[in-house]
Amino acid sequence: MSGLATAPTAPLGQPTLGQPWNDPAAVPYIRLRNVTKRFGNFPAVNDISLDIYRGEFFSLLGPSGCGKTTLLRMLAGFETPSEGSIEIDGVDMAAVPPYARPVNMMFQSYALFPHMSVAKNIGFGLRQDRVASPEIARRVEEMLNLVQLRGLADRKPHQLSGGQKQRVALARALIKKPKLLLLDEPLGALDKRLRERTQFELVNIQEQLGITFVIVTHDQEEAMTMSTRMAVMNAGRIDQVATPGEVYEFPNSRAVAEFIGDVNLLEGRVESSTAGGAVIHSADAGTLFVDRAVEAPVGATVWLALRPEKFSVTKTPPADAARNTLAGEVFDVAYLGNLSVYHVRLGNGREVSVASANRERLVERPIGWGDKVWLTWAPGAGVVLTK
Amino acid sequence: MAERDVAYLRGAGVEPTRLERLYYRLIANPVFSAFVVLLVRLGLNRRWVVIAIPYVWLGVFFLLPFLIVLKLSFSEVVLAQPPYLPLLNWGEGGLHINLNLENYKLLLDDDLYLRSYLNSLRIAAISTLFALLIGFPMAYAMARAPESWRAPLLMLVILPFWTSFLIRVYAWIGILKNEGLLNGLLLSLGLIQEPLTILNTDIAVYIGITYSYLPFMILPLYANLEKLDWTLLEAAADLGCRPAKAFWTITVPLAVPGIVAGSFLVFIPAVGEFVIPDLLGGSSTVMIGKTLWVEFFQNRDWPLSSAVAVILILVLVVPIVLLQRSRARLEAAR
Numbered sequence: 001m002s003g004l005a006t007a008p009t010a011p012l013g014q015p016t017l018g019q020p021w022n023d024p025a026a027v028p029y030i031r032l033r034n035v036t037k038r039f040g041n042f043p044a045v046n047d048i049s050l051d052i053y054r055g056e057f058f059s060l061l062g063p064s065g066c067g068k069t070t071l072l073r074m075l076a077g078f079e080t081p082s083e084g085s086i087e088i089d090g091v092d093m094a095a096v097p098p099y100a101r102p103v104n105m106m107f108q109s110y111a112l113f114p115h116m117s118v119a120k121n122i123g124f125g126l127r128q129d130r131v132a133s134p135e136i137a138r139r140v141e142e143m144l145n146l147v148q149l150r151g152l153a154d155r156k157p158h159q160l161s162g163g164q165k166q167r168v169a170l171a172r173a174l175i176k177k178p179k180l181l182l183l184d185e186p187l188g189a190l191d192k193r194l195r196e197r198t199q200f201e202l203v204n205i206q207e208q209l210g211i212t213f214v215i216v217t218h219d220q221e222e223a224m225t226m227s228t229r230m231a232v233m234n235a236g237r238i239d240q241v242a243t244p245g246e247v248y249e250f251p252n253s254r255a256v257a258e259f260i261g262d263v264n265l266l267e268g269r270v271e272s273s274t275a276g277g278a279v280i281h282s283a284d285a286g287t288l289f290v291d292r293a294v295e296a297p298v299g300a301t302v303w304l305a306l307r308p309e310k311f312s313v314t315k316t317p318p319a320d321a322a323r324n325t326l327a328g329e330v331f332d333v334a335y336l337g338n339l340s341v342y343h344v345r346l347g348n349g350r351e352v353s354v355a356s357a358n359r360e361r362l363v364e365r366p367i368g369w370g371d372k373v374w375l376t377w378a379p380g381a382g383v384v385l386t387k
Numbered sequence: 388m389a390e391r392d393v394a395y396l397r398g399a400g401v402e403p404t405r406l407e408r409l410y411y412r413l414i415a416n417p418v419f420s421a422f423v424v425l426l427v428r429l430g431l432n433r434r435w436v437v438i439a440i441p442y443v444w445l446g447v448f449f450l451l452p453f454l455i456v457l458k459l460s461f462s463e464v465v466l467a468q469p470p471y472l473p474l475l476n477w478g479e480g481g482l483h484i485n486l487n488l489e490n491y492k493l494l495l496d497d498d499l500y501l502r503s504y505l506n507s508l509r510i511a512a513i514s515t516l517f518a519l520l521i522g523f524p525m526a527y528a529m530a531r532a533p534e535s536w537r538a539p540l541l542m543l544v545i546l547p548f549w550t551s552f553l554i555r556v557y558a559w560i561g562i563l564k565n566e567g568l569l570n571g572l573l574l575s576l577g578l579i580q581e582p583l584t585i586l587n588t589d590i591a592v593y594i595g596i597t598y599s600y601l602p603f604m605i606l607p608l609y610a611n612l613e614k615l616d617w618t619l620l621e622a623a624a625d626l627g628c629r630p631a632k633a634f635w636t637i638t639v640p641l642a643v644p645g646i647v648a649g650s651f652l653v654f655i656p657a658v659g660e661f662v663i664p665d666l667l668g669g670s671s672t673v674m675i676g677k678t679l680w681v682e683f684f685q686n687r688d689w690p691l692s693s694a695v696a697v698i699l700i701l702v703l704v705v706p707i708v709l710l711q712r713s714r715a716r717l718e719a720a721r
Contacts, residue, residue, distance in 0.1 A: 076625055078621055087406045098621070098624040099628055099629055103625070104625055104626065105621075107621070109618055111616065111618040111621065111622035112622075112635060113622070115641055115667070124623070128626055128632075129627055173625075175628070
């Protein structure tokens with residue numbers, strides 16, 4: 001993909017992993033080759049090939065039923081692929097049962113053993129490996145410190161809050177220092193504030209221990225915040241694998257653009273396309289200029305994807321109203337504090353949503369219901385999608 | 388407690404008392420609440436009625452009969468109708484209490500009774516163990532069967548109850564006797580040369596009790612295992628635990644309430660079992676139920692058999708109460 005210069009290299013708080021996925025010489029740590037899983041005749045996972053590199057925080061993102069959990073369970077060994085192969089650190093996992101894999105999992109329900117104390121739960125994995133008990137005690141202590149659960153070692157799971165259970169589950173999965181940690185919707189049961197705090201803690205812990213994380217989530221914000229790269233899945237297939245920034249700014253299809261964040265799609269036909277820029281004619285939005293070539297022949301139907309925050313909103317017509325301009329009427333305003341989201345109805349009845357940062361305190365709304373507004377955007381603000 | 392009848396909102400965090408909890412649970416039952424409404428219409432206090440009914444039931448059908456038996460056990464046997472002397476009688480100089488402890492003394496003196504008690508406990512314990520060993524895998528398989536299979540499988544477990552208990556025990560005579568089905572099968576397979584003597588031995592009693600009470604073991608175990616979260620076993624496997632070890636470290640400890648409930652349901656009736664040792668057991672198989680039957684119907688010694696029954700209840704109830712206490716204390720200590 002060209003034009004990666006605009007995409008951020010890594011999200012906030014990420015280790016400087018580099019970008020092994022852009023390095024042809026880098027050896028993938030986890031290698032999925034043409035993996036298919038059928039339940040009866042239904043392919044839950046359909047011919048997926050994927051490389052994940054050492055030290056990555058990799059997200060599998062998609063709506064429920066897209067096959068992301070099945071893919072995770074195949075990595076853990078709870079499901080066997082109908083076709084294809086899975087390799088971890090160069091070893092084919094086909095014949096390796098779950099209890100012998102160098103992989104640990106944090107379950108969505110946490111799956112804490114209800115009859116064991118917190119310390120026994122965390123130490124369970126080491127006891128299976130017949131580690132000496134003073135060593136187990138030491139490492140359990142270490143883990144309790146890591147997940148900030150000092151003093152709760154003797155509690156039973158039913159005496160813990162949701163957030164504490166989540167930490168115990170994480171500590172239990174981390175104590176064996178697995179080559180790969182799988183997390184199945186790890187933060188799904190937490191409230192919003194706790195979830196956001198835990199996201200950063202997870203990233204910090206991953207950075208400290210250097211373990212490769214693969215996380216399943218349906219929460220795109222979560223995936224954006226934490227991952228080095230993410231795979232957007234849909235109906236058993238991967239639509240796009242890229243860094244969060246690339247997925248947001250350069251989605252490769254309408255499905256991805258609409259799944260990640262809000263987007264306005266303007267349909268049109270390619271009028272001309274050169275290396276310096278392209279012109280698209282849209283029946284809804286007039287003539288659209290973009291700053292790069294379109295990977296579609298002249299006359300083909302394409303979509304210009306514009307995120308709500310890419311527009312600038314004015315109450316007066318811009319000087320050059322012929323270029324990248326939409327005129328319409330505000331029919332709804334959502335004040336979010338930091339942002340205001342305007343829902344604008346165009347002359348032809350189509351609706352566009354626009355987000356605008358509230359740079360000054362709003363005493364009276366500069367733009368309100370029923371106002372006539374003009375929306376403009378830079379030629380580089382949108383991305384042209386061909387499918 | 389007049390203020391109890393006034394509607395009020397209880398403060399947050401106030402725990403309901405034990406009686407109040409009982410009240411809420413009982414009144415939630417529609418049949419029961421309809422009955423209560425009927426009684427309240429007749430002018431009775433609503434709260435009092437709700438809580439009193441189960442206690443009255445227990446009192447009339449459990450406590451009162453027990454007290455009658457207890458009273459009988461302290462009286463003296465006579466050849467009369469009824470065959471015992473009254474405990475209290477009005478004679479010259481007022482009320483006489485003829486408290487007779489001879490029955491209990493006899494229980495200690497004659498070792499027939501002690502042997503009967505010990506034998507009953509032994510046979511019941513061994514049969515309970517067999518029922519557990521057979522019932523656990525069955526309950527486990529049922530709990531892990533596909534959802535649509537579970538109801539029919541449960542039906543199959545309960546199905547024997549449709550046939551009379553006596554007929555089922557009689558059927559075992561046909562299977563176990565020397566020229567019965569089992570011996571016929573083993574002989575024709577060439578596994579044995581001589582028919583095995585199973586009928587009229589303790590082994591036949593074990594088989595009979597285990598067979599008859601197996602559903603009482605399976606049902607609570609199934610109810611327990613069905614609730615087990617199978618992802619716990621996945622979690623154990625994920626952490627390096629082999630399936631066989633996961634069974635002992637995860638499944639069995641979590642099934643303990645079901646194991647305890649099932650074992651009590653088999654053990655307690657098995658101790659007092661009378662029909663099975665009578666039909667399948669031999670002359671050497673003395674169980675307390677049989678001894679009691681002989682005392683009551685053949686010797687017509689109602690007071691002595693009442694004493695046997697009272698001791699039997701004590702033998703069964705006291706350990707259960709102690710066990711419950713220690714478990715409650717363990718729960719509280721956690």
